[in-house]
Amino acid sequence: MKAKTVFYCTECGNETPKWVGKCPACGSWNTMVEQPAETKKKAAPSAAARSGRSGMANLPRSIMEIETTDELRFSTGLSELDRVLGGGAVQGSLVLVGGAPGIGKSTLMLQICDNLCRFSKVLYVSGEESERQIKLRAERLGVQSQSLYLLAETDLGDILESIRTLRPDVVIVDSIQTMFSSELATSPGSVGQVKECTMALMQLAKGEGVTVFVIGHVNKEGSIAGPKVLEHIVDCVLYFEGEPHMSYRILRSAKNRFGATNEIGVFEMADSGLTQVPNPSETLLAGRPLDTPGTCVTCVMEGVRPVLAEIQALLAPSAYGNGRRTSNGFDYNRAMLLLAVLEKRGGLLVSGCDAYLNVIGGLNLDEPAADLAAVIAMASSFRDRAVPGTLAAIGEVGLTGELRSVSALSQRLSEVRRLGFTQCLIPARNSGKLTEPDGLQLIRVRNIREALAAVLS
Numbered sequence: 001m002k003a004k005t006v007f008y009c010t011e012c013g014n015e016t017p018k019w020v021g022k023c024p025a026c027g028s029w030n031t032m033v034e035q036p037a038e039t040k041k042k043a044a045p046s047a048a049a050r051s052g053r054s055g056m057a058n059l060p061r062s063i064m065e066i067e068t069t070d071e072l073r074f075s076t077g078l079s080e081l082d083r084v085l086g087g088g089a090v091q092g093s094l095v096l097v098g099g100a101p102g103i104g105k106s107t108l109m110l111q112i113c114d115n116l117c118r119f120s121k122v123l124y125v126s127g128e129e130s131e132r133q134i135k136l137r138a139e140r141l142g143v144q145s146q147s148l149y150l151l152a153e154t155d156l157g158d159i160l161e162s163i164r165t166l167r168p169d170v171v172i173v174d175s176i177q178t179m180f181s182s183e184l185a186t187s188p189g190s191v192g193q194v195k196e197c198t199m200a201l202m203q204l205a206k207g208e209g210v211t212v213f214v215i216g217h218v219n220k221e222g223s224i225a226g227p228k229v230l231e232h233i234v235d236c237v238l239y240f241e242g243e244p245h246m247s248y249r250i251l252r253s254a255k256n257r258f259g260a261t262n263e264i265g266v267f268e269m270a271d272s273g274l275t276q277v278p279n280p281s282e283t284l285l286a287g288r289p290l291d292t293p294g295t296c297v298t299c300v301m302e303g304v305r306p307v308l309a310e311i312q313a314l315l316a317p318s319a320y321g322n323g324r325r326t327s328n329g330f331d332y333n334r335a336m337l338l339l340a341v342l343e344k345r346g347g348l349l350v351s352g353c354d355a356y357l358n359v360i361g362g363l364n365l366d367e368p369a370a371d372l373a374a375v376i377a378m379a380s381s382f383r384d385r386a387v388p389g390t391l392a393a394i395g396e397v398g399l400t401g402e403l404r405s406v407s408a409l410s411q412r413l414s415e416v417r418r419l420g421f422t423q424c425l426i427p428a429r430n431s432g433k434l435t436e437p438d439g440l441q442l443i444r445v446r447n448i449r450e451a452l453a454a455v456l457s
Contacts, residue, residue, distance in 0.1 A: 077115020086259015329359025345401025
């Protein structure tokens with residue numbers, strides 16, 4: 001008898017009996033994958049049984065009877081991770097940590113066990129390494145505690161049984177793609193298995209008040225492997241980013257039900273594990289070349305934290321008819337837009353040049369406040385004139401060449417002054433009250449022509 005198969009959308013998890021090019025639920029193209037049908041080998045247990053709960057069912061409660069002051073937060077021992085989580089981990093929450101292979105996800109989770117074991121019982125479940133391998137890595141990181149328990153298992157039923165027996169306060173699952181439920185006939189890592197295992201862990205966290213950290217792999221597009229619905233189930237989604245050849249790692253919050261999103265934490269990978277970088281602006285600007293054409297500093301907001309970043313540009317005459325365009329850490333389409341504005345509104349003939357744009361330190365700048373610094377860096381390289389080393393630029397560039405105001409400008413200027421800069425190029429019009437730091441000269445310009453005249457004249 002031929003095994004029945006169905007098709008799942010990797011974006012939303014929608015199920016269809018046959019393949020279609022466009023998902024009928026979310027409208028995404030080419031996201032349907034074939035999987036064996038989720039044939040139940042036995043009757044599915046109730047949510048209470050799967051999470052270890054027993055007794056009467058949950059009864060509805062009046063909203064006025066529910067207390068909100070009992071939300072318990074606790075520190076993970078890493079202030080950078082606490083910042084990204086919104087002030088610490090929340091009891092009974094489900095946190096998904098994703099990243100490329102070898103980026104340091106398992107190292108980060110094992111390091112927080114050292115502090116968590118001082119006041120709680122932690123269970124580390126691994127489906128990729130043996131207990132001996134985890135023990136060797138823990139010794140290298142200096143993690144030793146009687147309250148840390150290791151379990152090398154991939155069967156979800158056995159894991160839940162171990163949790164009910166041990167009753168830990170924190171559970172770490174490494175990784176969700178290796179776990180499987182014996183109730184489903186599909187293989188581990190399939191769409192159905194990932195959804196089933198995550199739902200069981202979510203019900204465990206909410207029902208028993210256990211804090212669960214789940215490690216997930218990312219696909220070649222950089223998103224969490226598996227259905228997109230996986231990110232909707234969990235409370236927090238953290239991405240661990242970094243270049244393979246660089247020691248710095250950035251932990252970014254993409255979703256957080258208990259705090260701000262787009263918050264970042266900066267770490268550095270060393271022989272003894274991950275070390276925190278409490279002052280990322282100073283670290284990212286270390287070694288910055290002075291009196292060199294093609295570089296400019298800007299200030300972007302990562303969550304509620306202002307971070308200074310260096311943008312470098314190189315414009316050289318093209319040997320071919322069409323100039324080559326490359327950007328790293330800066331949106332490519334945005335860079336092409338700024339090049340067109342620079343030629344049309346700034347009067348620089350850059351269409352015949354090869355243009356390369358790079359953000360130092362592995363940061364990805366995705367907010368418009370970095371537009372002005374990118375334009376200044378490209379114009380500086382084109383004219384071969386250096387930007388003053390004590391000057392920073394903040395502002396959004398429009399298609400007519402005008403400069404638009406940005407949010408949280410006072411916070412950005414305070415960070416610029418704290419790092420020793422004495423001049424800052426800003427839009428002439430600002431929304432809201434602006435606080436000018438002492439010792440920082442503000443150069444107000446209305447468009448990019450005025451900006452180029454003020455800096456490169």
